[in-house]
Amino acid sequence: MELAALQQLFYDAIFDKEGTNEKELCKLITTANNLTANEGIAIYRGSILGKLSRALKSIYPVCYRLVGEKFFEATATTYIHRFPSKSPDLGDYGEHFPDFLVNFEPAASLPYLPDVTRLEWHWHRIFNGEDSSTLDLKALGKISQTQWGDLIFHLPKTSILLESPYPIHKIWQINQSDYEGEEYVNLEEGEIKVFLWRQGYDMRIDLPTEEEWQLLKAFQAKKPFETICEDLAVGYEPAHGVSALLTQFVQRGWIVDFSV
Amino acid sequence: MTTHFPPSQIAGAGIGLRSQHYQDILTHNPPVHWFEILSDNYLAPGGQPLHYLEKIRQNYPITLHGVGMSLGASDPLDLEYLARLKRLAKRIEPAHISDHLAWISIKGHFLNDLVPLPYTEAVMEHVAQRILQAQEFLGQRLLIENPSSYITFKESAMPEWAFIQGIIDKTDCNLLLDVNNIYVSATNHGFDPIDYLDAIPAERVKEIHLAGYEKRKDYLFDTHGYQIHPPVWQLYQTALKRFGAVPTLIEWDTNIPAFEILMAEADKANAQIKKVS
Ligand SMILES: [Fe+2]
Numbered sequence: 001m002e003l004a005a006l007q008q009l010f011y012d013a014i015f016d017k018e019g020t021n022e023k024e025l026c027k028l029i030t031t032a033n034n035l036t037a038n039e040g041i042a043i044y045r046g047s048i049l050g051k052l053s054r055a056l057k058s059i060y061p062v063c064y065r066l067v068g069e070k071f072f073e074a075t076a077t078t079y080i081h082r083f084p085s086k087s088p089d090l091g092d093y094g095e096h097f098p099d100f101l102v103n104f105e106p107a108a109s110l111p112y113l114p115d116v117t118r119l120e121w122h123w124h125r126i127f128n129g130e131d132s133s134t135l136d137l138k139a140l141g142k143i144s145q146t147q148w149g150d151l152i153f154h155l156p157k158t159s160i161l162l163e164s165p166y167p168i169h170k171i172w173q174i175n176q177s178d179y180e181g182e183e184y185v186n187l188e189e190g191e192i193k194v195f196l197w198r199q200g201y202d203m204r205i206d207l208p209t210e211e212e213w214q215l216l217k218a219f220q221a222k223k224p225f226e227t228i229c230e231d232l233a234v235g236y237e238p239a240h241g242v243s244a245l246l247t248q249f250v251q252r253g254w255i256v257d258f259s260v
Numbered sequence: 261m262t263t264h265f266p267p268s269q270i271a272g273a274g275i276g277l278r279s280q281h282y283q284d285i286l287t288h289n290p291p292v293h294w295f296e297i298l299s300d301n302y303l304a305p306g307g308q309p310l311h312y313l314e315k316i317r318q319n320y321p322i323t324l325h326g327v328g329m330s331l332g333a334s335d336p337l338d339l340e341y342l343a344r345l346k347r348l349a350k351r352i353e354p355a356h357i358s359d360h361l362a363w364i365s366i367k368g369h370f371l372n373d374l375v376p377l378p379y380t381e382a383v384m385e386h387v388a389q390r391i392l393q394a395q396e397f398l399g400q401r402l403l404i405e406n407p408s409s410y411i412t413f414k415e416s417a418m419p420e421w422a423f424i425q426g427i428i429d430k431t432d433c434n435l436l437l438d439v440n441n442i443y444v445s446a447t448n449h450g451f452d453p454i455d456y457l458d459a460i461p462a463e464r465v466k467e468i469h470l471a472g473y474e475k476r477k478d479y480l481f482d483t484h485g486y487q488i489h490p491p492v493w494q495l496y497q498t499a500l501k502r503f504g505a506v507p508t509l510i511e512w513d514t515n516i517p518a519f520e521i522l523m524a525e526a527d528k529a530n531a532q533i534k535k536v537s
Pocket residue numbers: 405438441469511
């Protein structure tokens with residue numbers, strides 16, 4: 001048999017539920033003294049599903065805590081059958097888990113779960129993401145007044161703006177192993193906006209004001225500074241409106257670079 | 261950035277580097293000869309794990325060990341993966357890079373787990389070409405590791421050790437001999453592990469792996485989650501007598517214990533290595 005055909009048959013035998021591929025594959029496997037072909041295949045199936053499931057567990061520990069071991073494993077198994085791994089790096093696996101959960105009937109009673117897992121996915125990617133430089137204030141100081149309108153400010157590459165009708169940051173927080181505060185979350189407290197980012201190697205969850213959020217969105221869209229000021233209908237003279245916010249952003253480390 | 265790394269040659273017993281032990285290692289600088297990392301866990305472009313790895317590299321030699329090359333696959337070789345690996349190697353300056361005589365993917369879909377190959381002349385030629393291509397791309401000779409297995413294909417026309425010899429002849433690669441894997445496969449498939457050792461060319465063995473299997477009802481399962489079992493220590497002694505003082509790694513991937521337990525296993529291996537030095 002061609003190697004590719006044999007490998008495809010093996011792959012299908014691991015994941016298909018009817019067992020027809022497994023039957024075919026068994027014909028190609030030697031029965032050893034201790035292990036039948038079916039037993040051998042079952043060992044691989046267990047090992048493969050176990051690895052992928054553990055990969056999901058390590059990326060989604062809060063989800064795991066929220067739903068418990070049994071539910072998580074059943075959910076992971078369904079996900080694994082629907083979304084194959086497409087990378088040799090298991091850190092790339094599980095990207096579609098939040099969207100998958102949106103339509104996953106058994107989890108319908110936990111409507112905040114997709115958004116919580118979305119936060120976890122981005123946490124994982126940002127934690128392992130490219131290191132950002134810190135803003136070169138000297139270089140920024142050298143930009144002439146006439147060029148300021150054309151400046152584009154950059155948020156850290158390792159950052160994301162997330163919105164949710166649920167307080168996902170609180171749900172996330174009380175499910176950390178070192179959390180010691182109040183164990184209560186009011187799910188009705190209203191929509192929240194989260195800026196998740198990394199400062200050096202430290203992860204940060206910030207809750208911007210509406211004003212800050214608009215500006216973050218504008219920076220994320222890579223709009224020139226002048227356009228941003230016009231859009232937000234405020235002047236950009238120093239110490240006023242957008243400029244004042246910009247200063248705060250710089251102090252917080254939210255701006256890591258600029259380009260003209 | 262200028263980094264000052266110690267020389268990358270390895271000798272004696274090394275330990276598999278796991279994130280649980282970063283702080284231990286960075287604070288106490290334990291007397292370990294070298295560390296091996298699972299390269300697939302450090303392919304990200306940045307972040308804290310890479311940062312810790314670089315700090316640890318400043319005090320220890322490092323080897324890169326992965327499963328991601330999928331050397332036995334029928335897809336084209338994954339050049340993007342190899343590029344990520346090469347970038348890591350450039351950053352860390354490892355003693356060497358290793359992967360397995362197995363496959364983990366088909367048509368871009370990954371099992372992320374090592375599956376054995378049918379041992380035929382045609383497959384040998386195919387895998388050899390891929391190893392040559394990978395070596396060319398990475399600019400260095402690879403160490404290829406024997407996997408543990410739970411099935412053998414009827415098509416196989418030769419034992420694993422003959423297949424390995426053929427691969428060496430065709431690619432000039434070196435070997436990472438996993439003594440635990442030999443023992444696990446020998447038990448599962450009913451061959452004599454000594455026959456395996458007999459057939460291995462001593463000068464090619466550049467690293468040995470030791471790990472703890474799990475005894476299940478009718479077979480041994482390779483979990484890397486236990487201390488090394490007595491029969492594997494025994495087989496290891498035989499291997500050292502034949503192959504000399506080969507650098508040896510303590511592999512531990514599940515139920516990761518306190519660092520001292522890994523140190524104790526490494527001490528045991530060092531004592532054995534000393535006997536043949
Ligand atoms: Fe190994």
